[in-house]
Amino acid sequence: MKTKFLSAAFAAALLLTACGKATPEQPVVPEESAYTGTVTVIYEGAPFDNENISVDFTPAEDGASASITIHQIRFVPQMPVTIDVTIPGITLLGTAEKILLSCARVVPLAMGGEYPRYTVTDLSGEIAGDELVFSLKFGDYPTSFAGRRQGL
Amino acid sequence: MIKALLISTLLIHAAPADTVELLPATVSVLKEQMSIEYIPSPVSVVRAAELSQTGISRPQGLSSRIPGLYIPDYGASLTATIYLRGMGSRMDNPVMGLYVDGIPILDKNAYVFDWEDVVRVTMLHGPQGTLYGRNSMGGVLTLRTLSPSDRTRPALNLEYGTAGHLRISASAIIGSNALSITFRHLNGFFQNTYKNEPCDPYNGAALRWKWEGAVKSVRLQNTLSATASREGGFAYGKWDNGQQKRVSYNDEGSYGRISLIDGLHAQFRRDAIVADASASIQVLSDQMKMDQDFTPVSVFTLQQRQRSMAGTVEVRISRNAAEKVWIPQTGIFAMYKRNRITAPVNFKRAGIEELILSHANAHIPPDIGHLAIPDEEIPVNSNFLIGTWNTALFHESVFVLGKWQFTAGLRLDYEGAMMDYDCLASLHYQFIPTMSSEKSFSVPYAGVKRHDHLVLLPKLSALYRAGSFVSLYATASKGYRSGGFNTQIFSDILQNMTMNALMRDLGVYLDRPVVSVTAGNTEYDPEQAWNFETGARIRKGAFSAELSAYAIVLRDQQLTVFPPGLSTGRMMTNAGRSRSLGAEVQLDWMPGNFRSHLSWSWCDARFVSYHDGNSDYSGNPVPYIPKHTLYVSAGYSLPLGSCRLEIDAFLRGTGPVSWNEANTLEDPFRARIDARAALVFPQWEIYLRGENLTDSNGHVFYFKSIGNEFFANEKPRAFLAGISIKF
Numbered sequence: 001m002k003t004k005f006l007s008a009a010f011a012a013a014l015l016l017t018a019c020g021k022a023t024p025e026q027p028v029v030p031e032e033s034a035y036t037g038t039v040t041v042i043y044e045g046a047p048f049d050n051e052n053i054s055v056d057f058t059p060a061e062d063g064a065s066a067s068i069t070i071h072q073i074r075f076v077p078q079m080p081v082t083i084d085v086t087i088p089g090i091t092l093l094g095t096a097e098k099i100l101l102s103c104a105r106v107v108p109l110a111m112g113g114e115y116p117r118y119t120v121t122d123l124s125g126e127i128a129g130d131e132l133v134f135s136l137k138f139g140d141y142p143t144s145f146a147g148r149r150q151g152l
Numbered sequence: 153m154i155k156a157l158l159i160s161t162l163l164i165h166a167a168p169a170d171t172v173e174l175l176p177a178t179v180s181v182l183k184e185q186m187s188i189e190y191i192p193s194p195v196s197v198v199r200a201a202e203l204s205q206t207g208i209s210r211p212q213g214l215s216s217r218i219p220g221l222y223i224p225d226y227g228a229s230l231t232a233t234i235y236l237r238g239m240g241s242r243m244d245n246p247v248m249g250l251y252v253d254g255i256p257i258l259d260k261n262a263y264v265f266d267w268e269d270v271v272r273v274t275m276l277h278g279p280q281g282t283l284y285g286r287n288s289m290g291g292v293l294t295l296r297t298l299s300p301s302d303r304t305r306p307a308l309n310l311e312y313g314t315a316g317h318l319r320i321s322a323s324a325i326i327g328s329n330a331l332s333i334t335f336r337h338l339n340g341f342f343q344n345t346y347k348n349e350p351c352d353p354y355n356g357a358a359l360r361w362k363w364e365g366a367v368k369s370v371r372l373q374n375t376l377s378a379t380a381s382r383e384g385g386f387a388y389g390k391w392d393n394g395q396q397k398r399v400s401y402n403d404e405g406s407y408g409r410i411s412l413i414d415g416l417h418a419q420f421r422r423d424a425i426v427a428d429a430s431a432s433i434q435v436l437s438d439q440m441k442m443d444q445d446f447t448p449v450s451v452f453t454l455q456q457r458q459r460s461m462a463g464t465v466e467v468r469i470s471r472n473a474a475e476k477v478w479i480p481q482t483g484i485f486a487m488y489k490r491n492r493i494t495a496p497v498n499f500k501r502a503g504i505e506e507l508i509l510s511h512a513n514a515h516i517p518p519d520i521g522h523l524a525i526p527d528e529e530i531p532v533n534s535n536f537l538i539g540t541w542n543t544a545l546f547h548e549s550v551f552v553l554g555k556w557q558f559t560a561g562l563r564l565d566y567e568g569a570m571m572d573y574d575c576l577a578s579l580h581y582q583f584i585p586t587m588s589s590e591k592s593f594s595v596p597y598a599g600v601k602r603h604d605h606l607v608l609l610p611k612l613s614a615l616y617r618a619g620s621f622v623s624l625y626a627t628a629s630k631g632y633r634s635g636g637f638n639t640q641i642f643s644d645i646l647q648n649m650t651m652n653a654l655m656r657d658l659g660v661y662l663d664r665p666v667v668s669v670t671a672g673n674t675e676y677d678p679e680q681a682w683n684f685e686t687g688a689r690i691r692k693g694a695f696s697a698e699l700s701a702y703a704i705v706l707r708d709q710q711l712t713v714f715p716p717g718l719s720t721g722r723m724m725t726n727a728g729r730s731r732s733l734g735a736e737v738q739l740d741w742m743p744g745n746f747r748s749h750l751s752w753s754w755c756d757a758r759f760v761s762y763h764d765g766n767s768d769y770s771g772n773p774v775p776y777i778p779k780h781t782l783y784v785s786a787g788y789s790l791p792l793g794s795c796r797l798e799i800d801a802f803l804r805g806t807g808p809v810s811w812n813e814a815n816t817l818e819d820p821f822r823a824r825i826d827a828r829a830a831l832v833f834p835q836w837e838i839y840l841r842g843e844n845l846t847d848s849n850g851h852v853f854y855f856k857s858i859g860n861e862f863f864a865n866e867k868p869r870a871f872l873a874g875i876s877i878k879f
Contacts, residue, residue, distance in 0.1 A: 071659075072661050079517065079520075080515055080516075080663050081517070081520070081660050081662055082663075083659055083660050084659030110586060111520070111583045111587070111659060111660055112582075112583045112586050112587040112591065112657075112659075113583070113588060115586050117519075
């Protein structure tokens, strides 16, 4: 009940703010957030799902770029360890409804440094509302993520 | 005699009027209300003459001489491991209380010292918790040292023998003071083949000053003891496919100790009341350096330094025992001990490779990379401040009804302890190929743990004086061994925590992460034993006998278990229950110039329940406990005009002994023979003594370290010659 009341109050405040300014729609501002979802790696032609994966989205101060850290990912089923991988230098483009993510090629960071073996190519994705989706290639492995913001 | 009286008279007159005078008797070291003849437990007594004849000068020498007692002579003076009636463990609190001149020695690290001026050793078998409290679960060993009232002449003893053994000791009574001093040197019996030098040299000195006197009607006795020693030790040889290798390790193994104990007794007697008060201050500073892998490879070392201060106070009030039907005794006891321990474990290059990197990299696929630690050494620093306090209220009533004597006692014993731990592991690491340079990394671990316990220790006994020479008794009593903290396991905890934290720092997560216990798992509770015993005591002329049989039920047994995860050590926990069934026999026959003694013990100690984390050992014999101990001695004094020739022979045996819980390693019953020949004149004597004449090299200790097995062997044959002069 309390949650519903707070949500209604928050929605009303947003409505009043929007009405008061009456200016053209502003692009969505990227903000630091964490998402939980499923990472799917295409391994030997078949999808291999990593469920309940936590992903951190960390925009740079200028809001034009960001990094994404995927926690405890396993690229292939036989991997006896999971690792944290950070993809730096992702370009952000804000629109009124979403933030578009893109990166043609970048060397990710893992295990304390650059990890060229899993160089990221063809990254594209978006943050729309509370959802983050992106796809990329980790080396030879096509990979995708779809998740929702944590704490909702 | 006239001279002694003259001296004592002079001293009495020299003392301030009405304040101090020399008294003819010392304060009793036993707390029992009855004479030793009527104590309802087996009693062993070793007098000064026997100590001198046998050369027993350290507690290990009492092994087998006191039936059921096994204190293997291995390691260093720190490692006073005591096994008694199926109880005991090599770590932490002892199962036997040690009292020197009525003062309880609180630190097991101080149990082993040179006994040059000990004039009487008395052992009370079985739990003596009601009167003696903590750690007297298997029995109490009391030592009485030279007192001014002993009136002995000044003496000088010199002894030299195998392995560079040299002992010089002197004692003198000057007025109200008894002084004794001892120095002992040993080159060592066991060669460290890696260093090509003896690994067990010893240099130590001990000083004791005892003063006796009285202030008005209060008898006083103050004893100040100081010891300092520096020794090697840890003569452990690898056990490799059933073959005993020689001692060979590369890092330092040594132990140094300074201890200072001052104990003050006061006794007040009135017609019906006797009040005894005692207080002590005990200071111990020691340092042990140990090659923990005991191999020529630099794996890991331990340096353990302790600074311990303790104090005890006891007050007992009892009714004068003479001709009374009811003889009550009530007392209070309090102690506090503060122990600061620093115990850094240093992982050296081979240890970093074998114990840390190999485990970590075994779980990381080579195509991802591998962990590298460039450090030559990784220090795992562990600092502890441990406080232990104990207070007790106790009462024991003895009822003498004709030929019957009944004893009922109860002790309410409260013990608390606090451990403040502050640990830090530091290293540099690099993950190859992703990291271009090494990274500094450290893991702190600090906190405080506290626990306390309340224990009730009852005792009931009945003794029947079946005649002038025979007493029969039955006793049920309870004892306990204090709980504590496993400080030894902290290096393992830090090692595992460091590995997990390092992996997290890297962003690498093992499917089977290193599981580790925490500080919360390092606490263990008191161990408690109920002892049911029946026995007989016979004294007739030159013959005396002590016969007893007992059953002991041990609860919350303090046993070592394997902690979960990758560990180099084991930790103490209340892991099981056991029971001991046994019988003890002591016979003495000393007609004329002949003397003989036999001590024999049979003990069947088995786990009722014990799972060490890996296996279930319920039903198995408890390791390290000899099934039999045997000691036989015979001697004869042959008068030769103004002197006499004394010939004595001693046989000492133990076994069979199982060395592990699975009972897959066992030593059979082994015996060694010692002998002595002495020419004794009224004022001096010379003697030749042989120890371990059969050169028995049986095992006296076994342990495992990082998967390797090790044994310590009995000391080899030795010959000693000495001279004692009384001035």
